[in-house]
Amino acid sequence: MGLEKDYEDIPGTYVFNGKRCREGYHLNKFCKSLDVAANREIFKKDPAAYLDQYPMTDEQRGLVERRDWLGMLQVGGNIYYTFKLATLDGLNMQDVGGAMSHMTVDDFRQMLLDGGRKVENNRSKAENAANSKGT
Amino acid sequence: MARIIAGVGCSHIPSVGAASDNGKTQDPYWKPLFDGYGPAREWMAKTKPDVIIMVYNDHANAFSVELINTFVLGVADDYAPADEGYGPRKVPHVYGDADFAAHMTESLVLDEFDIAIANEMDVDHGLTVPLTVMFDQPDEWPCKVIPFCVNVVKYPQPTANRCYQLGKALRRAVESYPEDLKVVIFGTGGMSHQLQGERAGLINADFDTKFLDNLTADPISLTKITHTEFMREAGSEGIELIMWLTMRGALSDDVKEVYRYYHVPASNTGAGLIIFEDQAK
Numbered sequence: 552m553g554l555e556k557d558y559e560d561i562p563g564t565y566v567f568n569g570k571r572c573r574e575g576y577h578l579n580k581f582c583k584s585l586d587v588a589a590n591r592e593i594f595k596k597d598p599a600a601y602l603d604q605y606p607m608t609d610e611q612r613g614l615v616e617r618r619d620w621l622g623m624l625q626v627g628g629n630i631y632y633t634f635k636l637a638t639l640d641g642l643n644m645q646d647v648g649g650a651m652s653h654m655t656v657d658d659f660r661q662m663l664l665d666g667g668r669k670v671e672n673n674r675s676k677a678e679n680a681a682n683s684k685g686t
Numbered sequence: 687m688a689r690i691i692a693g694v695g696c697s698h699i700p701s702v703g704a705a706s707d708n709g710k711t712q713d714p715y716w717k718p719l720f721d722g723y724g725p726a727r728e729w730m731a732k733t734k735p736d737v738i739i740m741v742y743n744d745h746a747n748a749f750s751v752e753l754i755n756t757f758v759l760g761v762a763d764d765y766a767p768a769d770e771g772y773g774p775r776k777v778p779h780v781y782g783d784a785d786f787a788a789h790m791t792e793s794l795v796l797d798e799f800d801i802a803i804a805n806e807m808d809v810d811h812g813l814t815v816p817l818t819v820m821f822d823q824p825d826e827w828p829c830k831v832i833p834f835c836v837n838v839v840k841y842p843q844p845t846a847n848r849c850y851q852l853g854k855a856l857r858r859a860v861e862s863y864p865e866d867l868k869v870v871i872f873g874t875g876g877m878s879h880q881l882q883g884e885r886a887g888l889i890n891a892d893f894d895t896k897f898l899d900n901l902t903a904d905p906i907s908l909t910k911i912t913h914t915e916f917m918r919e920a921g922s923e924g925i926e927l928i929m930w931l932t933m934r935g936a937l938s939d940d941v942k943e944v945y946r947y948y949h950v951p952a953s954n955t956g957a958g959l960i961i962f963e964d965q966a967k
Contacts, residue, residue, distance in 0.1 A: 558914045563884030564922050568841040583750045586771045630882040631746040635771040648886035663951040667889025674918050
């Protein structure tokens, strides 16, 4: 019997499992390199040459260049790694959270002040699909 | 002999460290949280541990994707604050207790907890923010700290029950050390939060409150929570709460909850703090 990956049923969530970790290996290694001050300076001066050092796929590289925070997660990026790139851009976790969830940062901040995103109707893709069929 | 006299459960939100470092603790946004830390700081100042065992997770700072260890015990004498991408926090170096930590590695591995051993590593906000929460801004941290890292970044994390049993093994490790030391163990991270994906910003105060209730009254029930249930109910990063179970497992069954504080939101997170005094004679 295989292991059940029931966590894939959680909506809007990219659990950093072995498959994603392999897929995003070089993307995450690039991001990780930015926690060395000297590397940050080199990257800022010539991003293209810096990125050439990391054998990402063209898709991954494009997502990095476009700062597509959600897209990076979908190709194996991990938030703790990609957030180092966001930090370099002067962004904080609310900026990135808003971008990933298709909200303005002001709306995202307000949602947090109001107690955060609710878990109701956010638990299960299967449950949500069944509910939308029923209405 | 060394004894665990108390346990602290504490969120380790990076922006709490930044608020302290940048003098913002009295801003309207941060004041309620830091006011809530006040009684905990008073308790800590009275308790005066010799050593803290800090159960926390590294966030891709000391460790990276090349090698992923489930459990890592630090055995060094000196740990520098990590550069997480914006320069290291300007907080004191963290001093370990190499002899005690070396004893703990022997006790744990012979007790069949096959940990990895770090002779050198930097420590990130996961370790330094709880120190800020409990000690504010001293010139030097007032006690030694033994870092114990748990992988919670890469699935699969250790199970809740494994983390709880680890706490019991840590207690045996402490109690088999001959030196008279007062030890406080921290379990850090959480509480509910999700940093990633379209579900970013999830907070579940009901889950957090129940978790705190059961941490006191019925910790065994919490050891049965699966990975998927943690992530579904408390957010993908809420699974950090497994580390609170290591702290609770290291205490005896007879504990007294002496302080609790919970606040939403701190950055993207439900922030919790709980203190237990161990009543075992």
